[in-house]
Amino acid sequence: MTDMVKFSVPGKPQYVGTIRMAISSLAHSLGFDVEAIEDIKVAVSEACTNAVCHRSTINGEYEVFCELSKDRLVVSVVDKAGGYNPETYTEPCLDCPKEGGLGIYIIKALMDEVDIFTEVGIGTRIQMVKYIGELPR
Numbered sequence: 001m002t003d004m005v006k007f008s009v010p011g012k013p014q015y016v017g018t019i020r021m022a023i024s025s026l027a028h029s030l031g032f033d034v035e036a037i038e039d040i041k042v043a044v045s046e047a048c049t050n051a052v053c054h055r056s057t058i059n060g061e062y063e064v065f066c067e068l069s070k071d072r073l074v075v076s077v078v079d080k081a082g083g084y085n086p087e088t089y090t091e092p093c094l095d096c097p098k099e100g101g102l103g104i105y106i107i108k109a110l111m112d113e114v115d116i117f118t119e120v121g122i123g124t125r126i127q128m129v130k131y132i133g134e135l136p137r
Contacts, residue, residue, distance in 0.1 A: 002069045009048070011060040011079075016048045019064055026066055027073055031132055039110040040073065040130050046103040047077040047126045072131045080123040 005026060009015050020041050027037045044064075051062035062081075067074040104126075108114045113129035 002067050005066040005068065007064040009051075009062055009064060011052050011062055013049070013052055016045055016052060019048055020045050023064070023066060023073075023075060026068060027130070030068055030070075030073055032073070032130070036130060036132075040075070043107045043110045043128050044075055044077070046107050047075075047128065050103050050126070051077055051079040051081070051124075071133070072129055074127065074129050076125055076127045078123065078125045
C-alpha cells in the first residue's frame, strides 16, 4: 500500500525549512534511521532551493509529492519554471568549488535513486528515492 502526500509551496526561501521538517517527520514515521533522515532532509532542501531559485513558476509556486510505502520514500519536487536542457548540465568541479551548482550533485550523493525530468518551456521534476534498509536488487 502506498500513501501520497502533496504540498503546494510558495516559491519563497522561508518555506524550504517547513517542507524539510514535514518530510523529515514523514520519513521518521516510516522508520528511517537518523542518518537516512538527515540525508533526505538535505536532498529535499537542495531540490526545493533549486525550485525557489528558478521560480518563474506559475504563481511562484512549486509542488512536492511524497509517496510513502513500507520499503521506501519517494519525493518529487515539481516546478513550472520553464525547464532546462539537460545536455547543458555538467558535473561540478569539486577541486574548485564555487557558490551554487552543487545541488544536483549533492542530491545524487545522498539519495538511492534520482531521476530528473525536464522540458524547456514546461518545467522540471526531480524524483528522489530513499529505501529503508538494503537497496533492492
